[in-house]
Amino acid sequence: xxxxxxxxxxxxxxxxxxxxxxxxxxxxxxxxxxxxxxxxxxxxxxxxxxxxxxxxxxxxxxxxxxxxxxxxxxxxxxxxxxxxxxxxxxxxxxxxxxxxxxxxxxxxxxxxxxxxxxxxxxxxxxxxxxxxxxxxxxxxxxxxxxxxxxxxxxxxxxxxxxxxxxxxxxxxxxxxxxxxxxxxxxxxxxxxxxxxxxxxxxxxxxxxxxxxxxxxxxxxx
Numbered sequence: 001x002x003x004x005x006x007x008x009x010x011x012x013x014x015x016x017x018x019x020x021x022x023x024x025x026x027x028x029x030x031x032x033x034x035x036x037x038x039x040x041x042x043x044x045x046x047x048x049x050x051x052x053x054x055x056x057x058x059x060x061x062x063x064x065x066x067x068x069x070x071x072x073x074x075x076x077x078x079x080x081x082x083x084x085x086x087x088x089x090x091x092x093x094x095x096x097x098x099x100x101x102x103x104x105x106x107x108x109x110x111x112x113x114x115x116x117x118x119x120x121x122x123x124x125x126x127x128x129x130x131x132x133x134x135x136x137x138x139x140x141x142x143x144x145x146x147x148x149x150x151x152x153x154x155x156x157x158x159x160x161x162x163x164x165x166x167x168x169x170x171x172x173x174x175x176x177x178x179x180x181x182x183x184x185x186x187x188x189x190x191x192x193x194x195x196x197x198x199x200x201x202x203x204x205x206x207x208x209x210x211x212x213x214x215x216x217x218x219x220x221x
Contacts, residue, residue, distance in 0.1 A: 003176055003197035007218040008033035008069050010180070012048065013202030019053065022206070024062040029215050033067045035180070035200045037146075038084070042075045043098060044147035051080070051087040058088030067091070069200075071119065071180070073146050074098070078105040085112035093117030093140050096128050106135055117178070121146065122154050126163045136175050138198065139164050143191075144181030153182030158194050165195025185217055192221040 011034060014022025026034045036054060041047045054070065057063055070089040074080060077094040078101065084092055092109045096102060096118055109116035117138035118129050122145060129139065141160050144151035157179075164177055179191045180200035188199055199218055208214040 002195075005192065005218055005221045006033055006176075006198045007031055007205070007215055008035040008178070008198060008200050009205040010035040010037060010200050010202035012037040013206040019049070020057060020060050023057050023066075024060060025206075025211070027062050027066050029211055031215055032065075033069050033198075034063070035069045035071060035202075036089070038070060038072050038074065038080075039147065040074045043095065044073045046147045051083040054084060054087035054089060069093070069178075071117075071140065071200075076100060078108070081105060081109050081114075082112060085109070085114050089114055091115040091117055091138060093119050093138060095119045095121070096132075097121055097124060102132060103135065106132065117175075120160065122157050122181075126160050126167075130167070133164075133167060133171070133173055133175065138176045138178055140178040140180055140200075141196075142181055143179050143183070143187075146181075151182055153184075153187040155190075158190060161191055161194035161196050168195070185214070188218060189221055 009026050037048055039046045039048045067090045069091050070084050071093045075098050081092055092114050106116045115137035117140055118132050118136050119140040121142050143153050143157045176198045177196050178198035179196050183199050183201045184204040
């Protein structure tokens with residue numbers, strides 16, 4: 001199943017002293033998705049923000065209609081999904097690597113009225129999520145080790161994207177296939193060629209000299 005390409009700028013690369021203003025740039029450029037990286041300092045070696053910030057962003061008039069693509073990089077994501085759902089997330093993605101009940105957590109996310117997603121780190125095999133694919137709305141392949149923005153894209157993750165796209169086609173699954181990490185005008189088309197349809201771009205978008213041109217390029221992939 002193919003989907004049209006979506007650009008989801010990552011707020012991680014925005015101005016953290018003015019998160020609301022950075023987030024508002026996204027709908028100002030006609031973009032529908034905003035990617036929110038939630039880090040706990042345990043699963044990844046960095047801290048970002050929590051559900052209160054997400055709720056504050058949702059209250060901004062410019063962001064009322066924006067799709068909040070919330071990526072939980074947490075040791076115990078199952079403990080926080082209700083808080084992020086109540087804060088206004090539209091989609092909540094959780095990592096496969098920590099030890100918790102993945103399927104029950106994905107089901108709970110849907111019960112809370114959100115779409116769900118499962119995430120793989122660069123060194124995690126695709127087989128780790130294979131049995132969960134019938135019950136997810138999105139699969140996110142990390143192309144860098146999560147924790148910090150501005151890292152270089154790992155070419156060895158392209159095969160994983162191709163495999164997940166092939167499984168989607170063979171089984172008629174409807175999930176979107178997303179990538180995050182080092183996505184720019186060079187690496188993005190490589191991902192698109194492997195079946196990716198949802199592109200998280202932080203540095204490449206927020207630091208772009210011409211953001212509208214960048215967004216338009218992604219729509220043409």
